[in-house]
Amino acid sequence: MKALVLDAENRTANVQDIPRPSPGAHEILVKVEAISLNPIDPLYVAHPLAESGRTVGSDFAGIVSELGSHIPASNTLKIGDRVSGFLQGVCSVNDRPGAFAEYLAIPWDLVWKVPESVGIEEAAGVSLVALTAAQGMWYRLGLKAPFAYDEAKVLGEHSERAAGRMEDQGEADVINFFVYGASTSVGLYAAQMIRLSGRANGRKVRLFGAASKARWEMLRSEPYGYDHLVDYRDGDWPEQIRRLSEGAGMHYAYDCISEGSSVERVSSILASNGRSAIVRSRAGGAWKAGQLPVEPIYGAVWEGLGEEVQYQGFTIEKSPAARAFAVEFYQWLSSAVGSQLKPVPIRSMPGGLERVVEDGYRLLGAGKMEERQTKRAEEWMNPVSAEKLVYRL
Ligand SMILES: NC(=O)c1ccc[n+]([C@@H]2O[C@H](COP(=O)([O-])OP(=O)(O)OC[C@H]3O[C@@H](n4cnc5c(N)ncnc54)[C@H](OP(=O)(O)O)[C@@H]3O)[C@@H](O)[C@H]2O)c1
Structure with missing residues (x-):
């Protein structure tokens, strides 16, 4: 599968072919449809904590494509459901997977089901923030x-x-x-x-x-x-x-x-x-x-x-306890997003994974808000204000 992979030496990330993950016993495999960017994503590519070769990125939304072997019977997720969540990627020293890839594996209880009324791009911008x-x-x-x-x-x-x-x-x-x-x-x-x-x-x-x-x-x-x-x-x-x-x-x-x-x-x-x-x-x-x-x-x-x-x-x-809170919160989100909680408006960015570093990361900058500047004329390169940057995969 294609994934956006850290090149720590050159403080950037490139699209590479890597093996598709298999879900662990308590995980689901998600076919990623959309990703959204957070300021933390470019920060730890520009100032790497991790070694080269790890997949970057946090927020995603996509479709359940496989269920792990030991998912509790109480779980209602099915293959084909639309879900959203986040991973840690390269934002820590600990070796963990990232979300900017065609497929990812994640614990079944750390995603929320996207209600029908909410678009997959909108959903990609919700989980982390x-x-x-x-x-x-x-x-x-x-x-x-x-x-x-x-x-x-x-x-x-x-x-x-x-x-x-x-x-x-x-x-x-x-x-x-x-x-x-x-x-x-x-x-x-x-x-x-x-x-x-x-x-x-x-x-x-x-x-x-x-x-x-x-x-x-x-x-x-x-x-x-x-x-x-x-x-x-x-x-x-x-x-x-x-x-x-x-x-x-x-x-x-x-x-x-x-x-x-x-x-x-x-x-x-x-x-x-x-x-x-x-x-x-x-x-x-x-x-x-x-x-x-x-x-x-x-x-x-x-x-x-x-x-x-x-x-x-x-x-x-x-x-x-913080994990248990996240699980309850995501259960609540499955019914609250779109009715009690309005998703942050999104800016649909062109070009998929290939353009994330060149456009999206440039817009978010590599550290402080006050250092964010772009001198690019394309309409999708205006300063970010009250919106999430979202890419389709
Ligand atoms: N601790 C955590 O776990 C955690 C998790 C998520 C995010 N964060 C951090 O939280 C911060 C916000 O993240 P975000 O994703 O919400 O950011 P964001 O949506 O990208 O923020 C963009 C907004 O920042 C506003 N802004 C820029 N400089 C400002 C300033 N000096 N004073 C007030 N507003 C300013 C802009 O406002 P105007 O358009 O009105 O000018 C713009 O709307 C980031 O530093 C991020 O790294 C921390």
């Missing part, structure tokens, strides 16, 4: 999830996450929630999840966000429904947020960028008992801040795969 936002909102910040999972187990493994439930914000009439990078793919899911949690808790949530003005109309409308927006390019956006909240501050904040000064500035608008979550670790060096009043909560979406993740320098421990 939606789980990122779900972990951030529901078990890191502790908002109420619209599905059941073993909260005690997650909190047992992640005791630092025990604080910050919506109920703990006392009798405040209104919960203030701020999303920095509201037009990122992660942010678009986070806003929808905050709205769902507010409804589930019966609490009124006032949603504040930072995004470019060009996205405000979209962000004010359903299903996001932002109440107040500021432009992150305005140097005084934290003061604007303080004014808009009449000095109350934010009970929760989610920084979907976590670069440069953003973590410190987001921290400066929290209420006295406020909590924040971030998407990039301090250890990675993407952001710098002195002493923060409350340490922001970091976690990696890979936790959901239930494996240890090694980077050069630090390790994210295996978390069975």
Whole structure:
């Protein structure tokens, strides 16, 4: 089969013929129909952690083409079903398969069934970012999830996450929630999840966000429904947020960028008992801040795969509870995508696997958001804004 394979020496990836995988006993084989890109994909090709020869890429959607020999009878997946999920590819030192290939094998319970109303390209853009936002909102910040999972187990493994439930914000009439990078793919899911949690808790949530003005109309409308927006390019956006909240501050904040000064500035608008979550670790060096009043909560979406993740320098421990959460979340997604959760808009990119590095990776850049630039004139090479880049295979 064809796959996009890491060439670590030259910090790129090339399409190669490699053997088709066979599903393990608890896995399914998926014929991949569409893939979507995440910023992490080009990052670890430009700065490889892995050795050459491994398949790159995370997000996919496709068709079940084989079932492993020991899949529980309770499972309802059949050959021919449309499914979506993500793999880790070259985003860790651990040798794991990637998704940018014609076929892949994945544990049967780490995919969600794509509802009829959702296109396969749209579905390819959901799995990784939606789980990122779900972990951030529901078990890191502790908002109420619209599905059941073993909260005690997650909190047992992640005791630092025990604080910050919506109920703990006392009798405040209104919960203030701020999303920095509201037009990122992660942010678009986070806003929808905050709205769902507010409804589930019966609490009124006032949603504040930072995004470019060009996205405000979209962000004010359903299903996001932002109440107040500021432009992150305005140097005084934290003061604007303080004014808009009449000095109350934010009970929760989610920084979907976590670069440069953003973590410190987001921290400066929290209420006295406020909590924040971030998407990039301090250890990675993407952001710098002195002493923060409350340490922001970091976690990696890979936790959901239930494996240890090694980077050069630090390790994210295996978390069975995070995997169990991902399984419940994906079960929920099978009915929620398209009805309760709107997929992030997609940009269909031309050319299939062959063009992923030359076009898609170039658009996402190899590190920081502020370094993203393209000087290409094709319409599919405009800067990425509130959308997922998707390729058909
Ligand atoms: N920890 C994890 O497990 C995890 C998982 C997934 C993603 N991530 C990280 O989360 C971040 C977001 O990922 P994504 O896929 O959602 O990104 P994305 O969709 O590619 O983000 C694009 C958006 O970023 C916005 N943006 C760029 N620079 C900004 C700034 N300085 N301030 C505010 N907004 C800015 C742009 O906004 P405008 O168009 O409005 O200008 C654009 O809409 C990335 O750093 C990614 O690596 C982490």
